[in-house]
Amino acid sequence: MSTERQPLHTRPRLTHASLASSTTLSDKPNMAETEKFNKLKLKKTETQEKNSLPPKETIEQEKQAGKS
Structure with a gap:
């Protein structure tokens, strides 16, 4: 068996029709x-908030400090 890979343009292409014929697809899941x-x-489990935003007041203070 060769370890050399075929260039993409020479590989057989899978089309929707070939995929549909190889598997049975349905609109509704089993x-x-x-x-x-x-x-x-x-x-x-208990849900824990991991990344909460700072209060609006803190954001405003940081904006004001950044402008000075």
């Missing part, structure tokens, strides 16, 4: 897995 999913097995 919901079987989500229907049997057990929410009770999920761990309880």
Whole structure:
């Protein structure tokens, strides 16, 4: 087997038609897995805000300090 790669212009192109023929696509997802999913097995978590903005007053003070 060769380790040399083919140039892009010589590789076979995948078209929408070739992809569609190789897999079965549908407009609606298969919901079987989500229907049997057990929410009770999920761990309880607390949401924490990681990147909060400073108060409006602090922003105004920094703007004024930057203009001086």
